[in-house]
Amino acid sequence: METTVSSQSFVQTRIDRNWPDKDSGSFEAFKDLVSQQVDAAQWPLAASVHKNVLVYDGDAVRQAASTDNTRLALMAEWSDALLIGPGVFAIRQALPDGTVIDRATDIFEALIDEEKRTKSGGGDHFAKPGANDRVWNVLQKHCLADPENFARYFSGAAFDLACRAWLGDGYQMTAQVNRVNPGGAAQVGHRDYHLGFMTPERMMDFPSHVHHLSPMLTLQAAVAHCDMPLETGPTQLLPFSQKFFEGYFAFSRETFQAYFEAHSVQLALKKGDAVFFNPALMHAAGANTSKSTYRMANLMQISSALGRSLESVDRVAMALALYPVLLAGRQSGSFSEAEVDCAIAACAEGYAFPTNLDNDPPVGGLSPMTQAQRTKRALAEERSVDDFADEIRAHAKTTQP
16 A cells, blocks of 8 residues: 655654755745734734734733633634734733732742752753742742732633633643843743753654644743833743744754844733743743843743543552563663663653652753663663662652652
8 A cells, every 4th residue: 555654754854854954945934934924903802912922901801701702702812823823922910919929029039049048949941050040840839838829829810711722621830930130141042841841852753743732732921020121131032933843943053043033022021911922932031131120930831631641650660670670681682772762661751741840950951861761871881770779769759849
């Protein structure tokens, strides 16, 4: 039987790992895509359009949330904006109560001070570790520190509607505070979780349809905890870039980075404003060139309920049981390297997330080392069963809250 294979099947770049260096057409297509201009008439519920960013009024959003027809119309418009539109929208005064935000800010600053004092936390994804201040898992820390404030912070309709518009029911919230201090440098332009947290070599292991799917599994959001004029470095955004299929590979390349630096846009924010964007949108925290503003944003990464396995599995127990067999088989030659890798893939945890980023930070890379990688390393070093067990048990503890 004759079969056909899509031109993008199992990631077109397997055929030519050097694109787009050899294919200027890809870069030209990218430039054409991100040169589009938003037609405000296509987004009737937006209050305005600023530099291709759709801007909505918080009071109007809360009013729309009160009735089914307007609520569904707004969610449909946001979904289209994230998928086929500019890929980003902002809500002015998404959190209208400044006292609630100020209390949360006090909590976040206390956490930053405590983690500096204890030298805990650390690591970052797209900026030099330690250059600014980041608090991992601030969602849990916020809730435990002041559940009343947490409830007030998240009880408004704006966030829930935005999350449901992109992810549907059962979404799972996570949050990480980022404070870019005066003089803090900008991040490099990038895409986000999932594939955006991988090296190009790791991305190659995922077929093309997963490159389309990855952005639909998460939603990015940022709440301004202070006024953010442009000199404080609000997020740099490149509208429509989420539609460029090859972006997970391309955006780290010099030509794309240079274009991003020249053409990305920024939206000045007020305390309580929020920005939501497709994780495939090319973006970066901006440089804080102010003299005295500590620009704080609560960054949220919200996940689809559908990215879950069917059963809960004790992979630590499995790895400990399997390791002696693989070690002996590797030493005797009864298992080839390929067979060992296949057995590890069926047994061990091969993905770094979710994890406790305080204890298991992405130091030296975009993600921590996985259980599967630790197993392969131990086998290559022919470590003893006891040594391996100690490492795997200790690693399991670091991943827990």
